[in-house]
Amino acid sequence: MSTTTPTAPPASGAATKAALFHPTVARLTHRALLGRRRAMILFALPALLVIIAVAVRTLTGADDTTAGAILGTFALGTMVPLIGVIAGTGAIGPEIDDGSVVYLLAKPVPRPTIIITKLLVAIGVTVAFSAIPILLAGFLLNGNSQQIAVGYAVAAAIASIAYSALFLLFGTITRHAVVFGLVYALVWESLFGNLVPGARTLSIQQWALALGQKAAAEGAISSDVQLPLAVGLLVALTAGATWYASRRLKALTLAGEE
Amino acid sequence: MTTLSIDHVSRWFGNVVAVNDITMTIGPGVTGLLGPNGAGKSTLINMMGGFLAPSNGSVTLDGTTIWRNAGIYRHIGIVPEREAMYDFLTGREFVVANAELHGLGRKEAARALATVEMEYAQDRKISTYSKGMRQRVKMASALVHDPSVLLLDEPFNGMDPRQRMQLMELLRRMGDQGRTVLFSSHILEEVEQLASHIEVVVAGRHAASGDFRKIRRLMTDRPHRYLVRSDNDRALAGALIADPSTSGIEVDLAEGALRIQAVDFARFTALLPRVARDHGIRLLTVSPSDESLESVFSYLVAA
Numbered sequence: 001m002s003t004t005t006p007t008a009p010p011a012s013g014a015a016t017k018a019a020l021f022h023p024t025v026a027r028l029t030h031r032a033l034l035g036r037r038r039a040m041i042l043f044a045l046p047a048l049l050v051i052i053a054v055a056v057r058t059l060t061g062a063d064d065t066t067a068g069a070i071l072g073t074f075a076l077g078t079m080v081p082l083i084g085v086i087a088g089t090g091a092i093g094p095e096i097d098d099g100s101v102v103y104l105l106a107k108p109v110p111r112p113t114i115i116i117t118k119l120l121v122a123i124g125v126t127v128a129f130s131a132i133p134i135l136l137a138g139f140l141l142n143g144n145s146q147q148i149a150v151g152y153a154v155a156a157a158i159a160s161i162a163y164s165a166l167f168l169l170f171g172t173i174t175r176h177a178v179v180f181g182l183v184y185a186l187v188w189e190s191l192f193g194n195l196v197p198g199a200r201t202l203s204i205q206q207w208a209l210a211l212g213q214k215a216a217a218e219g220a221i222s223s224d225v226q227l228p229l230a231v232g233l234l235v236a237l238t239a240g241a242t243w244y245a246s247r248r249l250k251a252l253t254l255a256g257e258e
Numbered sequence: 259m260t261t262l263s264i265d266h267v268s269r270w271f272g273n274v275v276a277v278n279d280i281t282m283t284i285g286p287g288v289t290g291l292l293g294p295n296g297a298g299k300s301t302l303i304n305m306m307g308g309f310l311a312p313s314n315g316s317v318t319l320d321g322t323t324i325w326r327n328a329g330i331y332r333h334i335g336i337v338p339e340r341e342a343m344y345d346f347l348t349g350r351e352f353v354v355a356n357a358e359l360h361g362l363g364r365k366e367a368a369r370a371l372a373t374v375e376m377e378y379a380q381d382r383k384i385s386t387y388s389k390g391m392r393q394r395v396k397m398a399s400a401l402v403h404d405p406s407v408l409l410l411d412e413p414f415n416g417m418d419p420r421q422r423m424q425l426m427e428l429l430r431r432m433g434d435q436g437r438t439v440l441f442s443s444h445i446l447e448e449v450e451q452l453a454s455h456i457e458v459v460v461a462g463r464h465a466a467s468g469d470f471r472k473i474r475r476l477m478t479d480r481p482h483r484y485l486v487r488s489d490n491d492r493a494l495a496g497a498l499i500a501d502p503s504t505s506g507i508e509v510d511l512a513e514g515a516l517r518i519q520a521v522d523f524a525r526f527t528a529l530l531p532r533v534a535r536d537h538g539i540r541l542l543t544v545s546p547s548d549e550s551l552e553s554v555f556s557y558l559v560a561a
Contacts, residue, residue, distance in 0.1 A: 022359070023358075024355050024358040024359055025359070027355070028344060028347075028355060031344075031346060031347070032344065032346065035346045098340070098342035099338060099340035099342045100340075100342040100343055100344060102309070102336065102338045102340070103343070103344070103352075103355075103356060103359075103399060104359065105309070105328075106307065106308075106331050106334070106335075106336045107328070107331050107356075107359040107360060108328050108329050108330075108331050108332050108360065108361075109328065109359055110328060111328065250326055251311070251326060252309070253304075253309060253310050253311070254304055254309040254310065254338075
């Protein structure tokens with residue numbers, strides 16, 4: 001065994017530079033996210049969407065209403081939040097659960113850097129596995145007629161950001177982040193959103209649709225929330241969730257095994 | 259930065275008190291944190307490692323508060339008890355990632371892997387490692403930035419005797435180099451073999467502190483047992499029992515020795531050689547028959 005004597009710690013302070021992105025944290029998060037069994041859903045859902053798009057186009061031909069229904073209900077209504085839950089909670093939840101987050105936290109890296117890096121990875125994964133397949137499915141369904149494909153892809157990309165931030169926060173708050181995420185996405189947005197009109201105001205999906213509406217042709221996509229309000233709420237939610245997640249991480253307690 | 263100070267620290271979880279008003283200072287060298295399971299050792303180590311806030315009191319490293327101070331990790335290396343690591347990485351990738359998080363690189367990672375003698379398996383996935391290999395890679399990740407303080411929570415758990423010896427040797431060397439090495443254990447012989455200094459925690463309280471033998475001697479109200487062989491056991495027994503420092507002597511015929519129970523440690527240790535000289539008795543063996551950490555520990559726990 002080689003021996004060394006303790007030396008002064010690296011004086012460069014490189015690790016504590018107030019960078020908002022740490023490539024090592026990103027690499028670990030990315031590999032952990034795509035390495036888990038849960039990641040199968042990341043591949044399965046977009047594949048299913050594309051298969052549906054091909055089947056519908058083959059069987060019924062290009063139709064804007066059908067395209068809007070599939071992209072709005074299945075893609076934006078179900079697939080995007082599910083992928084958001086997997087990517088958002090998966091970016092940090094399992095590490096906190098099994099305690100391996102210690103190796104990230106026992107380092108002179110600012111906590112907000114860890115959270116923002118993980119958020120960016122979660123957003124990247126969600127966009128890659130939802131917005132891009134939606135764009136492709138949209139083109140397959142009706143050849144982007146009325147900009148429906150682009151409109152829903154924009155909505156999916158915007159929703160990816162907010163879902164990632166929200167579900168990443170859930171991952172720092174509770175061990176049951178996936179359950180909470182699913183309850184929000186499926187019960188609040190889908191169920192209450194359909195039954196109680198007021199609930200739609202507090203729905204990431206509706207905020208994202210407001211931006212999608214702008215990107216698509218007039219009347220092709222509709223949202224219950226006005227654009228300025230939607231943008232304001234999206235920014236507030238994303239920033240607030242990220243700030244609070246950093247705070248949670250700063251004071252993360254690892255209770256003893258005893 | 260080498261001195262950890264725990265000053266009147268308490269920590270409770272709901273209405274369970276895990277650590278109760280503990281004050282201790284841990285300096286360079288190897289210190290063993292000893293106590294039965296549930297004594298509060300992990301709680302203490304988590305507070306020293308900045309992963310738990312004390313409910314009361316302060317935990318500092320050379321005067322700097324540890325809780326919510328990410329910069330402190332430039333000086334502290336942590337080897338957690340929990341098994342979970344980034345199992346999908348190879349040992350080398352894991353240690354390199356830890357180095358990068360410190361702003362260091364492959365060179366430092368390679369050095370740390372060499373220190374723990376894990377180069378031979380560094381390109382295998384961590385998921386294929388044995389318990390001892392995991393422990394050594396964890397050590398490498400904690401040593402990568404050459405910290406002056408090393409905290410290890412139950413590092414010998416699940417290790418085989420050979421791995422245990424290797425790790426002890428490594429920790430001993432770290433201590434000799436002037437680092438502050440603190441490890442927790444509920445296994446007495448581990449602490450006895452390795453630590454020059456021990457801190458005993460029982461039921462959340464600080465039960466004893468210091469050199470193992472000193473702690474032993476501090477407990478003057480506790481009977482000490484010796485096994486003594488001489489060339490005239492009965493004459494020696496007669497002379498010793500006359501002194502109040504001795505409370506009982508048994509002639510162990512099978513062993514061919516005397517089993518002596520002394521109630522006054524200091525007086526007895528002075529008396530024995532004097533009595534032997536005065537009576538012309540030759541002492542062949544004088545050995546403390548319960549100087550094992552086990553006996554000290556069970557006494558402390560019972561106290």
